[in-house]
Amino acid sequence: MKHLPHKTIARLSQYRRALLLCHAKGKTHIFSHEIAKILHITAVQVRRDIMLIGYTGTLRKGYNIKDLIDLIGRIIDSEEGINVSVIGVGNLGRAIVNYFSGRRTKLSIVACFDVDSNKIGKKTSGIEIFHIDDLQRIIEEKNIKIGIMTVPSEQAIDIAELLVKAGIKGILNYTPKPVNVPKDVFLEEYDMITSLEKVAFFVKTHD
Amino acid sequence: MKHLPHKTIARLSQYRRALLLCHAKGKTHIFSHEIAKILHITAVQVRRDIMLIGYTGTLRKGYNIKDLIDLIGRIIDSEEGINVSVIGVGNLGRAIVNYFSGRRTKLSIVACFDVDSNKIGKKTSGIEIFHIDDLQRIIEEKNIKIGIMTVPSEQAIDIAELLVKAGIKGILNYTPKPVNVPKDVFLEEYDMITSLEKVAFFVKTHD
DNA sequence: AAGATTTTGTTAATTATTTAACAGTGTTAA
């Protein structure tokens, strides 16, 4: 298995989530077209993705749900788990921390950072909030590999640089400000405003 | 100008945001490579996108910032503006409402919906919260075209259906549950968990 | 047991998107 396309990785994550739900219901096998139906994509795409990770289902019975869940896990998870931090504990940051603190997965949010003295030392959803000046130290101490940026956009570029310096290996930037990272750091940016404007554009043109 | 690629639309939104910043600083012209630098993409891509919308800069001076902002506006905005609603005023929904209420654009959030009786009738960031049962009526009364879904994922499918019935033309689904809409409704889905798992995958493999 | 049916796995074709290449043209400098 050489290079999995980005889009395939994203779908594998979704397949797994859907499969876990099916598994919980006691289902043991599933067809490509069933998975496709759940995610509203085509069965071919499902089969192709599954082919790419080298799994083979059984003809006429489909894919073994448990096996496929495990295989996807071996591909996208890190065995030891990965520690994550949230930088900027405002409305969005708090929502994210709260949301992820509920679920047990291989990804755990283990620290937050802010500059607001009212927040430092407190906890949000059980996760401690540190001062941004302690970032480097805490990142090292807690072996944090991923940073989720939810700071005001004016701070985005500086914070990204700080994260890179601290040795972070992946950044999820929810700021509408594009940031720059060296190529050994993986960057994913999501811009909500743009997303909404895109919807608005198609609403406008589609009638 | 025929069909603009989705990706181009998304970038136009970002160009405009960057251009507005430059404009505010008193800059009048900008080169493709300057825009590219800000967004960390290539100058060719910028030029190509701008070509697609039929704008032409002046040689050696670049693009007129004000003109380009206006043209992008004419393309992606609706003249009259578009009304938006948020369904599910929890942590994420509240963050979104608060965030967008600050900015004046052609897109305004004009109503929220929930089922929690403690929330109904109250306001969040100045926007009234209605009961989900009044959705159809309010959508019509307030001429709402877009719905942002931030309800628990178990509710996602039902709510999407409800929105479609009510005559919504665009849905932004922040639930990790894929939903189904007729093809005259534009659907954009963003799954934060998947996004984070994708970052984790590349962090894992990239060393 | 023969034939129809269903479903996978895989290669090939298609479509979408990005990147490269380069002609054309004001502007600056010699």
Added chain:
DNA sequence: TTAACACTGTTAAATAATTAACAAAATCTT
């Protein structure tokens, strides 16, 4: 006034992602 330069606009090539096509095989039907 001519040559070098620094841009844009556009076409062509390359890359990425999706979709179609179909052979192979397990199961079902009669």
